[in-house]
Amino acid sequence: KAGVTQTPRYxxxxxxxxxxxxCSPISGHRSVSWYQQTPGQGLxxxxxxxxxxxxxxxxxxxxxxxxxxxxxxxxMNVSTLELGDSALYLCASSxxxxxxxxxxxxxPGTRLxxx
Amino acid sequence: xxxxEQHPSTLSVQEGDSAVIxxxxxxxxxxxxxxxxxxxxxxxxxxxxxxxxxxEKKDQRIAVTLNKTAKHFSLHITETQPEDSAVYFCAAGRTxxxxxxxxxxxxxxxxxx
Numbered sequence: 716k717a718g719v720t721q722t723p724r725y726x727x728x729x730x731x732x733x734x735x736x737x738c739s740p741i742s743g744h745r746s747v748s749w750y751q752q753t754p755g756q757g758l759x760x761x762x763x764x765x766x767x768x769x770x771x772x773x774x775x776x777x778x779x780x781x782x783x784x785x786x787x788x789x790x791m792n793v794s795t796l797e798l799g800d801s802a803l804y805l806c807a808s809s810x811x812x813x814x815x816x817x818x819x820x821x822x823p824g825t826r827l828x829x830x
Numbered sequence: 831x832x833x834x835e836q837h838p839s840t841l842s843v844q845e846g847d848s849a850v851i852x853x854x855x856x857x858x859x860x861x862x863x864x865x866x867x868x869x870x871x872x873x874x875x876x877x878x879x880x881x882x883x884x885x886e887k888k889d890q891r892i893a894v895t896l897n898k899t900a901k902h903f904s905l906h907i908t909e910t911q912p913e914d915s916a917v918y919f920c921a922a923g924r925t926x927x928x929x930x931x932x933x934x935x936x937x938x939x940x941x942x943x
Contacts, residue, residue, distance in 0.1 A: 746929050758933035771930040809929050821873035
């Protein structure tokens, strides 16, 4: 069974640009969550999508947005990039059972560098 | 919101020894506690999890204990091996509210020969 895939794996952008990251969950998983990982802040929850609807949202500015498609694939977008957005962006998928608190499986991440 | 504290930040053990990593959480509504292992250049990998209706869970060399009263949970690795060297994260979540996890700050475990 294929794991969670994320594309691209590496990305370099400059300040002010915008970026779109993609995540394909494990087949059959309908919940997709996004996390930002930095050395200073650790792993921080961005948002979660389930059945094309945002179900949970973390404490990030509105420049961070996401969406989920009918096939459960998800994208996240960051507009007006800042240097502090440089991070590893991780996607995790879950086989939805009983409303949450389910095993989450992470992808390898997209390493974003903002210059 | 939920806050998870994790200690120690680094841990060095000799091969064959045991390793213990401890976490505390603040939200009494949290009832799902997974542990993840992250190797260099990879995403976190779930190694074990525990729900609040049990106090202990074991899987081969790995065990997790939960003390709901103290809001404290721990990861125990016995008979450590060099391949156990990695960063370990604890996390807390809540069933019924989606899959949002709050992570601890991580423990860099080094198993020395």
